Amino acid sequence: MTRGLRLYLRSRRVPVAVAGSAGAVALVVAAWSSMMDRAGVPAGLAVLTTAMAAAPFGPTLAGPDPALDRTAALPWPPRRAAHLVACCIVVAALLLAARPFGADFGPVWVVLRNTAGLIGVIGLGAAVAGARAAWQVPVAWAALAAFMAAPGGPRWRHAALWMVQEPGNRIATVTAATLLVAGVAAYAIRVGPQVAPVEATMDQ
Amino acid sequence: MIRPLRTELRRSNAPAVAVLLVVVGGLSAASMYTFWQGQWLRLGYVHTTGMFILMPLALAGGAVLGRRDRRTRAEDLLLSTGRPRWQRALPAMGALGIAVAAAHLLVLAAGAALLAGTYLGLRGAVAALVDALVLVGAAWTGMAAGRRWSAPVVPPLLAAAVLVVQVGASEIAHGDDRLGNLSLMISWPPDTVWETTSSRLLLSHLALGAGLLLTGVLLAAGASVLWRAGAFAGLAAGVAGLVLIANPGPSGIWQLDAGAYRYVCADGTPQVCVTAVHAHLLPGVSADARRALRALAKLPGAPTRAVELRLDTIGENDSDQWFRPKPPPGTVQFQLEVDPGTGRDPDVAESIVMGGGTRWSGCGHGSDDVAQAVAAAWLLDTDTVRLWDSWSGFDYADRYQPEVRAGVQALRALPGAEQLHRVTALRDAAARCEQDLMPYLTGQAAP
Amino acid sequence: MVRAVSADEVAPSRHAWPIEAAGLSVKAGRHLAVDGLDLRLGTGVHGLLGPNGAGKSTLMRALATVVRPHRGTLRLLGIDATAGRALRPVRARLGYLPQQFGFYPRFTVRDAVEYMAWLREMPSSAVPAAAQQAIDRVRLTDRADAKLKSLSGGMLRRAGIAQAIVNEPDLLLLDEPTVGLDPEQRVEFRELIRELGADSCVLVSTHLVEDVVAACTDVVLMGDGSLVFQGVPADLIRHGETGGVGDSPAERGYSVLLHRHRDAA
Numbered sequence: 048m049t050r051g052l053r054l055y056l057r058s059r060r061v062p063v064a065v066a067g068s069a070g071a072v073a074l075v076v077a078a079w080s081s082m083m084d085r086a087g088v089p090a091g092l093a094v095l096t097t098a099m100a101a102a103p104f105g106p107t108l109a110g111p112d113p114a115l116d117r118t119a120a121l122p123w124p125p126r127r128a129a130h131l132v133a134c135c136i137v138v139a140a141l142l143l144a145a146r147p148f149g150a151d152f153g154p155v156w157v158v159l160r161n162t163a164g165l166i167g168v169i170g171l172g173a174a175v176a177g178a179r180a181a182w183q184v185p186v187a188w189a190a191l192a193a194f195m196a197a198p199g200g201p202r203w204r205h206a207a208l209w210m211v212q213e214p215g216n217r218i219a220t221v222t223a224a225t226l227l228v229a230g231v232a233a234y235a236i237r238v239g240p241q242v243a244p245v246e247a248t249m250d251q
Numbered sequence: 252m253i254r255p256l257r258t259e260l261r262r263s264n265a266p267a268v269a270v271l272l273v274v275v276g277g278l279s280a281a282s283m284y285t286f287w288q289g290q291w292l293r294l295g296y297v298h299t300t301g302m303f304i305l306m307p308l309a310l311a312g313g314a315v316l317g318r319r320d321r322r323t324r325a326e327d328l329l330l331s332t333g334r335p336r337w338q339r340a341l342p343a344m345g346a347l348g349i350a351v352a353a354a355h356l357l358v359l360a361a362g363a364a365l366l367a368g369t370y371l372g373l374r375g376a377v378a379a380l381v382d383a384l385v386l387v388g389a390a391w392t393g394m395a396a397g398r399r400w401s402a403p404v405v406p407p408l409l410a411a412a413v414l415v416v417q418v419g420a421s422e423i424a425h426g427d428d429r430l431g432n433l434s435l436m437i438s439w440p441p442d443t444v445w446e447t448t449s450s451r452l453l454l455s456h457l458a459l460g461a462g463l464l465l466t467g468v469l470l471a472a473g474a475s476v477l478w479r480a481g482a483f484a485g486l487a488a489g490v491a492g493l494v495l496i497a498n499p500g501p502s503g504i505w506q507l508d509a510g511a512y513r514y515v516c517a518d519g520t521p522q523v524c525v526t527a528v529h530a531h532l533l534p535g536v537s538a539d540a541r542r543a544l545r546a547l548a549k550l551p552g553a554p555t556r557a558v559e560l561r562l563d564t565i566g567e568n569d570s571d572q573w574f575r576p577k578p579p580p581g582t583v584q585f586q587l588e589v590d591p592g593t594g595r596d597p598d599v600a601e602s603i604v605m606g607g608g609t610r611w612s613g614c615g616h617g618s619d620d621v622a623q624a625v626a627a628a629w630l631l632d633t634d635t636v637r638l639w640d641s642w643s644g645f646d647y648a649d650r651y652q653p654e655v656r657a658g659v660q661a662l663r664a665l666p667g668a669e670q671l672h673r674v675t676a677l678r679d680a681a682a683r684c685e686q687d688l689m690p691y692l693t694g695q696a697a698p
Numbered sequence: 699m700v701r702a703v704s705a706d707e708v709a710p711s712r713h714a715w716p717i718e719a720a721g722l723s724v725k726a727g728r729h730l731a732v733d734g735l736d737l738r739l740g741t742g743v744h745g746l747l748g749p750n751g752a753g754k755s756t757l758m759r760a761l762a763t764v765v766r767p768h769r770g771t772l773r774l775l776g777i778d779a780t781a782g783r784a785l786r787p788v789r790a791r792l793g794y795l796p797q798q799f800g801f802y803p804r805f806t807v808r809d810a811v812e813y814m815a816w817l818r819e820m821p822s823s824a825v826p827a828a829a830q831q832a833i834d835r836v837r838l839t840d841r842a843d844a845k846l847k848s849l850s851g852g853m854l855r856r857a858g859i860a861q862a863i864v865n866e867p868d869l870l871l872l873d874e875p876t877v878g879l880d881p882e883q884r885v886e887f888r889e890l891i892r893e894l895g896a897d898s899c900v901l902v903s904t905h906l907v908e909d910v911v912a913a914c915t916d917v918v919l920m921g922d923g924s925l926v927f928q929g930v931p932a933d934l935i936r937h938g939e940t941g942g943v944g945d946s947p948a949e950r951g952y953s954v955l956l957h958r959h960r961d962a963a
Contacts, residue, residue: 060402060403060404063402063404064404067402067404067408071408071411071412071415075415075419078419078423079419079423082423083422083423088422089422091418091422092415092418092419092422095411095414095415095418096415098411098414099408099411099412099414099415102404102407102408102410102411103404103407103408105407106403106404106407179315179403182311182406182407182410182411183271183308183311186307186308186311186407186410186411186414187271187275187304187308189411189414190275190303190304190307190414191275191278191279191282191304193414193418194279194301194303194304194436195282246803246847252816252822253822254812254816254822254825255812255813255816258805258809258812258813261809262802262804262805262806262809263802263804319802323800323801323802323803324796324798324800325800325801325802326800327759327762327764327794327796327798327800328794328796328799328800328801328814328861329817330762330763330764331762331763331764331789331792331794332789332792332814332817332818332819333785333786333787333788333789333790333817333818333819334816334817334819335786339817
């Protein structure tokens with residue numbers, strides 16, 4: 048790991064986010080495997096765990112001073128896209144790594160789909176409302192999906208509840224992919240709402 | 252105090268949290284509209300089960316507000332002022348509390364507006380008031396958490412963790428385990444429309460709300476070990492109350508709402524009564540029911556009164572339960588099942604005259620629907636009758652249409668007195684709980 | 699302006715010094731930022747000078763009752779400021795602008811000033827008029843209903859001064875109030891603190907020696923957590939006549955005094 052990357056990660060408080068995310072997943076896995084005989088976690092709980100693992104990465108999408116970031120000579124957009132994709136990989140890896148410990152959050156393909164879609168929503172949220180508020184929509188969406196966790200129904204329902212659909216569901220896959228692409232693109236291009244210089248100093 | 256509160260109501264995140272709760276609460280209620288359409292107590296269920304999402308969101312909204320002092324570096328300035336700690340916290344707590352409670356009640360009020368003209372008993376609103384208290388407590392506890400841990404991951408992690416704990420607990424409990432009470436999502440919808448959240452369940456939610464409120468207030472008032480211990484004890488007591496007070500399973504969750512359950516009768520004779528939750532349907536129902544009573548009057552010893560069938564216990568999600576209650580003498584019972592598409596019951600008259608008024612005579616679900624339907628069509632002077640049910644619509648009845656039509660034609664081919672005799676015999680046999688009724692129509696039954 | 703006057707406001711002050719510190723030590727983290735400071739300040743405008751890290755802000759925080767002194771005695775407006783409960787009346791008569799004025803970015807200037815007036819326990823009927831007057835005095839009248847986050851740095855600083863003076867404090871502590879102000883605003887600001895210093899104790903921490911010379915009746919110079927010099931601005935200038943570095947006699951006096959202090963240490 049280069050020194051620059053290490054400093055970047057620290058400035059974005061990535062270690063705290065990874066610790067929070069991994070700790071939360073570990074608690075779920077520990078509770079599940081100790082109390083249940085079967086490894087398979089039901090879809091609703093798996094979706095919520097994914098949202099819980101992804102949400103802490105929302106605040107890492109903004110640095111302490113956005114204006115300072117803007118002045119950097121490095122081209123930001125590819126790096127921002129990489130940041131978001133890396134979040135996606137970390138979350139998916141955390142969930143998949145739980146399998147040997149007695150908690151199976153679903154087929155690899157479903158875990159990847161759900162993580163990608165939720166990270167995409169976080170990216171969109173960061174671009175539209177700012178990194179600090181980016182967690183709200185994915186968490187609420189995942190909760191609603193878990194609440195109505197029934198696959199099937201009309202097409203709009205497949206799209207709206209893409210997180211709880213069967214692995215082979217094409218509409219759900221397309222929805223998740225669209226969200227990821229839109230999120231990565233929006234975040235790479237826009238970062239977030241403009242912050243007044245005074246606000247940046249007032250609001251940490 | 253009023254001025255800072257007003258300022259916080261406008262400038263803090265309280266309005267944003269309120270909007271979030273209204274949108275999420277509204278979406279979850281709207282997604283189940285067909286379930287609670289026209290039924291206030293079912294709206295109550297949809298509204299209270301949505302707390303599963305709203306409570307974590309209120310908690311996180313509180314954490315966002317709690318982080319504010321440190322995030323904006325306002326702590327130094329605040330510490331230099333004379334107001335005691337609890338007074339300093341009061342305007343923000345008040346504003347967020349008002350916002351979350353108002354948001355929750357607003358969704359209920361919007362639902363009530365959609366239900367205007369139907370039964371809107373106060374008992375059905377008690378759960379919403381208790382839930383509003385839980386939301387206020389969650390918001391205040393969240394504020395305390397945000398003050399204590401100011402990392403930006405705290406609000407999202409808190410919201411997601413509470414959601415996961417709830418769903419996880421209900422998965423692990425799987426049924427009759429009290430652990431499942433940790434989840435505010437109610438896994439058993441009410442079976443009948445007279446059921447409202449039980450007093451025990453309300454009490455358990457009240458305990459959670461009180462525990463959360465206490466935690467928020469104590470942590471706002473002081474930061475010493477004693478205050479913190481008190482707050483922790485309050486939280487633990489609240490959660491313990493939530494888990495231990497309520498009984499798991501439908502019988503622990505639901506109870507009859509006496510106001511919804513009582514009979515409301517139409518003016519005039521013959522008497523037609525429905526339960527209060529269906530009172531808004533009474534004009535249409537009474538017209539249909541009186542038509543049916545007139546048709547039944549062709550038979551000797553016909554009932555002179557029609558009342559909606561109701562269960563004197565909470566429902567058991569068993570279709571047979573509707574065929575068990577015995578009618579009082581001289582009374583015919585009928586079940587009201589409302590088609591969500593039209594908002595009315597399409598087969599009141601038909602179902603009353605089935606088997607000469609014996610469909611709901613306390614004998615269990617009769618096996619001979621065709622014979623009953625032939626009698627009904629004969630009484631109503633029609634070629635056939637079609638029954639509607641909420642599962643399959645008209646589909647089930649339509650399968651027997653040819654048989655029913657043939658049976659009616661055969662019956663009408665007989666002499667008039669014989670027709671009346673056979674239908675009366677069928678009715679009497681059905682009232683005695685005999686299962687095989689067709690022979691009475693074809694004249695093959697032993698006299 | 700008419701406002702309710704409470705009994706202790708009209709009572710003659712029974713204390714000789716609004717700020718009275720003896721052997722005062724204050725910690726910033728684990729480090730003793732103020733170490734054995736003896737200081738007495740009366741009514742008037744006092745300028746607090748000193749290099750970065752001299753402990754000025756820590757002293758200001760202690761005087762603002764934000765941090766409890768580690769050792770020594772501190773009496774503010776005649777009341778022992780090391781005892782927790784007695785602080786409430788002191789805090790009501792205190793005005794404080796922290797080095798980093800932080801407040802809720804979505805509040806308007808008026809919201810923030812009125813909110814602080816409430817926190818300083820002013821009678822609520824007096825709050826709107828007092829807030830308006832404070833905003834007028836810092837010349838933010840036309841931005842009174844703008845949100846804090848939309849202000850420029852200088853305007854935010856002035857909003858900070860407005861909240862500090864809203865309760866007409868007997869003890870006003872301003873930590874680097876002139877940062878971000880343009881020359882014209884700084885002149886107006888000096889005018890304002892001279893007015894305020896007529897009947898209250900104003901302590902202004904700054905790096906700008908000329909502000910102190912122009913507006914202060916008294917100069918306090920700190921170095922390494924202790925008092926280096928206290929006197930009138932003319933004394934500071936006199937020290938600068940004999941040498942030192944700087945573009946004005948006062949700046950030269952500042953450097954001479956600091957050098958002497960460092961050499962002694």
